[in-house]
Amino acid sequence: MSKKSDQLSKLLGKVTLQWPIPEPIEGLSLLEQGLAAVLQRQFSREQSIKVIEGLRKGYADWNELRVSQPQEVAKHFHLGNKGLAAARLTCAYLQEVYQYSHGLSLDFLKDDPSAVQRFVFRLDLIGSALVHSLMRQAVPNELPVTPGLVRVLDRLGLIVRTSSIKKARSAIEPLASGMDPLYFSTRLGEVASRWCDARKPACHECVLVDDCKHGKKVFKEWKLQQERMAQQRAKDAARLAALQKKEDEKRHREAARAAKRAAAEAAQKARDAERKAKLEAKKAAALKAKLDEKKRIAEERAKAKALAEQKKKEALLAAQKAKRLAAEKAKQKAKEAAKEAAKEAAKQKAKAAAKKSKPPAKKSKPKKSGRK
DSSP states (O other), rough: HHHHHHHHHHHHOOOOSSSOOOOOTTTOOOHHHHHHHHHHTSSOOHHHHHHHHHHHHOOOOOOOOHHHOOOHHTOOOOGGGGGHHHHHHHHHHHHHHHHHHHHSSTTTTHEEEEHHHHTOOOOTHHHHHHHHHHHHHSTTSSOOOOOHHHHHHHTSSSSSOOOOOHHHHHHHHHHHHHSOOHHHHHHHHHHHHOOOSSSSOOOTTTGGGGOOOHHHHHHHHHHHHHHHHHHHHHHHHHHHHHHHHHHHHHHHHHHHHHHHHHHHHHHHHHHHHHHHHHHHHHHHHHHHHHHHHHEEOOOOOOHHHHHHHHHHHHHHHHHHHHHHHHHHHHHHHHHHHHHHHHHHHHHHHHHHHHHHSSSSOOOOOOOSSSOO
């Protein structure tokens, strides 16, 4: 093993795959092998196989499935609550394949290097590690080589970058001698996908930054940029603090003026209220005096009326009493007259009876009266 190969082997030992690459499943196409690998990030190998078998039965082709809603796709799974998650993952995988390959087949990985280069340009969901695994399945006897892998090795200073995949493979194969090709390609693909982007590399996060000349340079620039950004943030924070202080002082002055104005308005309102209260009290006193006078007059009138009523009642009672006394007196007189009449009648009756009991007397001759 050469010095560069030994160095590369140590570097690859630092790389851990974000998603382990599963063993190929017999009877599946390259597209289905990729789907199975993506599904196995969340589900077991057996569950992933069942999902793919269910999708084969439920849809006429993969494009029909790609344009379906995840809720519809989930009906073909038997994973309980995980069915919707599997459906979303499946639709996302097919969409990414379609977007970067303009089709739903990965057979171009076998014999179309230019299509491979276009396809692996940016794969957020699939990732270059899985693409390298699929390329190894497509061409078992050939080391997977992509622009991303060439870029990583060039930045590590292990090869000189070239646009020719054939020349790149000739330079890379000696480095990979003695290593498992899948181990070699998937880990370099992981670095290419996660950190070693062509335009915006995330060298500050890369596990190989301390061993990468390009990464050290980018990391140093990133640190300087972060420091400048921190300084700018500090300046912005100071400026904002100064503006905030001015704004706070302005608000404080406005609040003080508003408080003073409010106090003056409150004092004026208090004076107005006091004056109004005095006027109301004066009006209330005048009204009370007027009402008291009316009450006094009404009471005097009521007393006079009551006195007149009393006198009238007394006069009526006196008249009734006089009338009653007169009636009693007349009645008494009538009784007495009746008694006198009765006595007179009794006398007359007695006289009549006496006359009847005496013998009739002889009539005497009338005496001659001297009157003519």
